[in-house]
Amino acid sequence: MATVLIVYNACKPEAARRAQETAQWLQAAGYGVVLADQPTASRWSQPPDPNLALVITLGGDGTLLTGAAIAAPAGVPLLGVHMGRFGFIAQVVPDQLIDALQRWQSGDYQVQERLMAQARVEGEVRVSFALNEITLLRTPTAPMLNFTIRVNDLLLTTYPADGSLVATPTGSTAYALSVGAPVVHPQAEVLILAPISPHTLGARPLVLPPNARISIEIRCEATNEPNAQAIMTTDGRRHQTLGMGQIVHITTAPFRTKLLSFNEGEFFEKLRDRLLWGARVNE
Structure with missing residues (x-):
């Protein structure tokens, strides 16, 4: 059975709640699930399951970096869910998570390989x-x-x-x-x-x-x-x-971090929206 690891920021109640809901959805879809808060996952030197197929992170970029340290050496794709303040690396927001998982199941996604x-x-x-x-x-x-x-x-x-x-x-x-x-x-x-x-x-x-x-x-x-x-x-x-x-x-x-991606132009959107790229702030 393919297993999905969910790493979440336990300091955010919404992230913990979403992690539980996502685990239930995945189990109903036939996947094994491992749930871990960020401090626990950061102590692992090996993936928690040999059949790991996907790592999901729920939190900010710090949580995603913890997930990357597990996913990348194992060659497993990573799906970051933005629930932090800045979230420049995460690919989806919470309300898009189930849709993203359905697209992952059907192969309707791209993989960004990050050095x-x-x-x-x-x-x-x-x-x-x-x-x-x-x-x-x-x-x-x-x-x-x-x-x-x-x-x-x-x-x-x-x-x-x-x-x-x-x-x-x-x-x-x-x-x-x-x-x-x-x-x-x-x-x-x-x-x-x-x-x-x-x-x-x-x-x-x-x-x-x-x-x-x-x-x-x-x-x-x-x-x-x-x-x-x-x-x-x-x-x-x-x-x-x-x-x-x-x-x-x-x-x-x-090895590379393999990020699941569903929007080819998301990097440029983040430059505009989060770094105010090209904005004239005095207007």
Whole structure:
């Protein structure tokens, strides 16, 4: 029996209610169902069922990112239901969910394959994955840090800053947007390298090809503080503490997030409606 995983934001009563209603509909349609709140699902390292056919998320983009971490490695499609504040990635609103599931059953949908990034700290085996971005950021008590960037083992630059991030096209409208990186169509195949609060006018975001191998070394040249630390986060969820001199290697992940899509122009609609693209706000 094919199984559907429903991940929901338990802090939103409406999301929990919709999750129960959707589970009942799917069970009546002959599917097995696994229900999980976001904190529970975020702790899983493997899919909860070997016959997983679809992952549904009910909440904001944070809930969807949790679902992507489960769906993408398993090659399973993901349907995001927007029940948050901004919801730039989610594809449908709650009232469209049952119709979307019926279209999924009949094959009347498109799949958007979204590039993901992966990070590994040099000397370690563990690999972290992100649909939006991988961020290296100084801790609140650390002084300004220095980030030495190499691409394909070739030196690019060293800049003093609070941090550095590597974003995917999907992530170009998330944290990367706040640090001045360009908006990139989510189905483009690129990586975006951007400094966070650099103390120089010469450090700017850079768009790189998907086969780029980015290495970022962290040091503290301003004070040579040996105990200074940085934090690596993937999609703002998984955190790892880094010491001075450590190097993080970032590349494209070997799999993609497969988003169910029912509206080819939805990205441009979101640019207009949620980022007010081209709007003259003084009129």
